[in-house]
Amino acid sequence: MIRLLFALLITTTIFASQVERFRWKNGETYLVFLEKHKLPLKSLYYNLDKDDQRLTEEMRAGIHGQILKNGKGEILQVLLPLNNELQIHIYRVKNKYNFEAIPIISTTKTEAFATKIISSPNYTIMKKTGSRKLAQIFTANFRHSLNFKNDMRNGDNLVMIYKQKYRLGQPFSMPILDAAMIEMRHKKHYIYLNDDKRYYDEKGHEVEGFLLARPVRAARISSYFTKRRYHPILHKWKAHLGIDYAARRGTPIHAAGSGTISWAARMGTYGNLVKIRHADGYETRYAHMKSFRRGIYRGKHVKKGQVIGYVGTTGRSTGPHLHFELRKHGRAVNPLRVVQVTTKKLKGKKYKAFVKLKKNYDENIALHLENQTPYKKVGCYENMCYIHRLHAQSL
Numbered sequence: 418m419i420r421l422l423f424a425l426l427i428t429t430t431i432f433a434s435q436v437e438r439f440r441w442k443n444g445e446t447y448l449v450f451l452e453k454h455k456l457p458l459k460s461l462y463y464n465l466d467k468d469d470q471r472l473t474e475e476m477r478a479g480i481h482g483q484i485l486k487n488g489k490g491e492i493l494q495v496l497l498p499l500n501n502e503l504q505i506h507i508y509r510v511k512n513k514y515n516f517e518a519i520p521i522i523s524t525t526k527t528e529a530f531a532t533k534i535i536s537s538p539n540y541t542i543m544k545k546t547g548s549r550k551l552a553q554i555f556t557a558n559f560r561h562s563l564n565f566k567n568d569m570r571n572g573d574n575l576v577m578i579y580k581q582k583y584r585l586g587q588p589f590s591m592p593i594l595d596a597a598m599i600e601m602r603h604k605k606h607y608i609y610l611n612d613d614k615r616y617y618d619e620k621g622h623e624v625e626g627f628l629l630a631r632p633v634r635a636a637r638i639s640s641y642f643t644k645r646r647y648h649p650i651l652h653k654w655k656a657h658l659g660i661d662y663a664a665r666r667g668t669p670i671h672a673a674g675s676g677t678i679s680w681a682a683r684m685g686t687y688g689n690l691v692k693i694r695h696a697d698g699y700e701t702r703y704a705h706m707k708s709f710r711r712g713i714y715r716g717k718h719v720k721k722g723q724v725i726g727y728v729g730t731t732g733r734s735t736g737p738h739l740h741f742e743l744r745k746h747g748r749a750v751n752p753l754r755v756v757q758v759t760t761k762k763l764k765g766k767k768y769k770a771f772v773k774l775k776k777n778y779d780e781n782i783a784l785h786l787e788n789q790t791p792y793k794k795v796g797c798y799e800n801m802c803y804i805h806r807l808h809a810q811s812l
């Protein structure tokens with residue numbers, strides 16, 4: 418179905434200008450795109466710095482781009498979303514085309530629904546919402562604590578509360594699960610997203626994951642994962658596709674999970690870099706290392722927790738830290754969201770704060786359960802003002 422839409426072109430006419438909406442084709446590259454639209458390769462690619470050139474490689478099939486043309490059919494602006502947060506903006510000023518990376522304008526809505534379970538939760542969510550992503554975030558986050566195979570009964574309930582981003586009236590990017598409840602043989606099980614961005618069960622136990630939370634022990638996080646941040650030195654919008662752990666030079670770095678080393682050498686701005694390939698298409702990257710541990714080389718198998726190298730500041734780095742990345746099938750994902758530590762129980766103040774948050778969610782969940790809140794597709798029509806804004810910029 419989605420494949421059929423690849424060629425779909427929506428044309429909207431505003432004043433004399435036209436906005437064309439299109440889907441990025443499978444296998445299309447940024448350079449091919451420029452050539453196809455007779456846009457200058459020099460100013461929009463070859464003259465860019467390495468970081469911006471690397472950004473253009475992030476284009477993925479299926480994303481929606483937009484082209485704004487004037488009455489004569491000349492391109493005034495192009496918007497190419499790279500990920501959920503950042504987009505390439507090509508714009509014309511006095512017949513010259515410019516390139517910049519700018520944030521994506523989006524709105525986030527909190528949504529919820531309740532449903533009776535038919536066979537598996539995965540099947541039920543898919544059937545009720547038509548959203549594979551909703552099914553994924555539900556099962557991914559409960560997987561570690563519950564076994565859905567043997568304990569399901571027809572008539573058990575399920576409630577999901579989650580955040581969904583919208584851009585141009587369409588949901589986009591992975592929704593984020595805030596809280597969820599599932600009944601198994603009428604017994605209720607809960608998970609909650611805590612303020613520390615980790616999931617906990619109703620007793621305040623962290624939901625266990627397959628990777629170590631911290632590749633550097635006792636280190637402070639100096640920079641979080643974001644697909645959009647303003648770079649203080651480069652003075653432009655960039656993504657930070659990993660987590661930075663500030664630590665003293667020489668601090669040991671541990672493999673976050675078992676796997677095979679696929680890279681242990683220098684690599685551009687990463688400096689000394691180790692990549693480890695894990696199961697299920699996951700890969701972790703450890704950058705700016707001072708040095709590798711002896712015996713760490715390509716093809717070598719490492720165990721979770723094993724020391725692979727030492728904190729340094731090689732490559733583009735302002736001080737000793739580990740830049741840690743987690744990728745799934747090549748795409749960067751937030752390690753704090755997927756990587757979950759071995760069970761940790763909240764205590765003291767943190768536990769009290771969690772109980773408060775939990776109480777709030779519990780009340781909401783109970784309400785949705787009572788009302789059997791149906792899943793609703795939200796229609797929002799912010800695209801018009803967005804296009805106006807786009808148009809205004811071109812004047």
Ligand SMILES: [Zn+2]
Pocket residue numbers: 640657659660661739740741
């Ligand atoms: Zn970093």
